[in-house]
Amino acid sequence: MAEKNYRAELVGVFGDPVDGNPTGVMEEAGFETAGLNWRYLTCRVDVDNLEDAMRGMRAVGMRGVNLTMPHKVEVIRLLDELSPAARIIGAVNTVVNRNGRLIGENTDGKGFVRSLTDEGLSPAGKVITLLGAGGAAKAIGVECALAGARKINIINRNAARGRELVQTITENTAAQAAFFPWEGAAPLPEDTEILINATCVGLFPDVDRCPDIRYEHIRPDMLVCDVVFNPAMPLFLRKAQAQGARIIIGLGMLVNQAALNFEIWTDVKAPREVMLHALMHEFET
Numbered sequence: 074m075a076e077k078n079y080r081a082e083l084v085g086v087f088g089d090p091v092d093g094n095p096t097g098v099m100e101e102a103g104f105e106t107a108g109l110n111w112r113y114l115t116c117r118v119d120v121d122n123l124e125d126a127m128r129g130m131r132a133v134g135m136r137g138v139n140l141t142m143p144h145k146v147e148v149i150r151l152l153d154e155l156s157p158a159a160r161i162i163g164a165v166n167t168v169v170n171r172n173g174r175l176i177g178e179n180t181d182g183k184g185f186v187r188s189l190t191d192e193g194l195s196p197a198g199k200v201i202t203l204l205g206a207g208g209a210a211k212a213i214g215v216e217c218a219l220a221g222a223r224k225i226n227i228i229n230r231n232a233a234r235g236r237e238l239v240q241t242i243t244e245n246t247a248a249q250a251a252f253f254p255w256e257g258a259a260p261l262p263e264d265t266e267i268l269i270n271a272t273c274v275g276l277f278p279d280v281d282r283c284p285d286i287r288y289e290h291i292r293p294d295m296l297v298c299d300v301v302f303n304p305a306m307p308l309f310l311r312k313a314q315a316q317g318a319r320i321i322i323g324l325g326m327l328v329n330q331a332a333l334n335f336e337i338w339t340d341v342k343a344p345r346e347v348m349l350h351a352l353m354h355e356f357e358t
C-alpha cells in the first residue's frame with residue numbers, strides 16, 4: 074500500500090470579532106474544487122494574543138493567514154518582509170509563510186483593481202474620487218495609483234486622515250492626489266471619472282443609509298463602485314444607477330481578494346466562480 078499523507082495544509086484568519094467572517098467558506102470551496110487538502114481556520118485572536126498566535130502559526134507550519142480587525146497594522150512588527158504595496162499602505166491583510174519567512178501582503182486594493190479588470194476596465198490614466206480615508210480607502214487609493222491612475226481625489230470627514238492619505242499617495246506613487254473636506258452634502262470634484270464609496274455607510278443593518286453627497290453630480294459617463302458588499306446592492310449604487318452611471322458591486326472585490334490569497338498561498342489558479350457561488354449561497358441562507 075502506498076504511504077498516505079493525512080496532513081492537511083493550514084491557512085486561516087486571525088481577528089476579533091471574526092465569527093461572521095465568510096472568507097473561509099470561499100477558500101474551502103476553492104480548495105475542494107482544486108483538489109487541495111487544505112483547511113481554512115477562522116480563529117478569534119484578541120490583541121493581547123496576536124504575538125503568540127503568529128508564533129503558533131510558524132510553529133505548526135501554517136502556510137499563511139489573513140489578518141482582520143484589529144490586527145492589520147500591529148502584525149507588521151511580527152513579519153520578516155513586506156510587499157511594496159503593503160509597505161506603502163502600512164497594513165497587511167494576508168501573510169504567506171515561505172519556508173519559515175513570513176511575508177506580508179495587502180490584497181484588498183488589488184482585489185478592487187481586479188474587479189475593474191474583470192469588467193474590461195482599468196484605473197490607468199483615470200481620475201478617481203474616493204469617499205473615505207480608512208483602511209479600505211487607503212488600500213484602494215494606493216493600489217489604483219500604482220496601477221497608473223492619474224489622480225486620486227479624497228473626500229473624508231476627518232481631515233487629518235484624508236490629508237495623510239494624500240501624502241501617502243503623492244510620496245510613494247506617480248499619481249497626483251487632492252483632499253476635499255466632507256461637510257454636509259459633498260459636491261463631487263468635476264474631474265471625477267471613477268467614484269468609489271470606501272466608507273462603511275450603507276453596510277447592514279444600516280441599509281437605508283448612503284454617503285451624504287450631491288447625487289445629481291453623478292454623470293452617466295462615470296463608473297461608480299462600492300466596497301460595501303452586504304447588502305450586495307447598497308442604496309449608494311442604486312442612486313448612482315438612477316443617475317445613469319455604470320456600477321460595480323463590492324462582492325467582486327471581496328471574491329477577488331480571496332482569490333488572490335488563494336493564489337499567493339497555493340500557487341494554483343483560484344476557481345473564482347466556485348468561490349463566488351459559495352459566498353452568494355452563504356448570503357442567501
Ligand code: NDP
Pocket residue numbers: 181184204205206207208209210229230231232234271272273274276284285299300301302323324326327328330
Ligand atoms: P475604517 O474604519 O478604517 O474606515 C471607515 C471610513 O468610513 C473612514 O474614512 C470614516 O471617516 C468613514 N465614515 C464612517 N462613517 C461615515 C459617515 N457617516 N459619513 C462619512 N464617512 C464615514 O473601515 P474600513 O476602511 O476597514 O472599512 C470600510 C468599509 O469597507 C466597510 O464597510 C468594510 O466592510 C468594507 N470593506 C470591503 C471589502 C471588500 O472586499 N468589498 C474589503 C475591506 C473592507 P472618518 O475618517 O472621517 O471617520
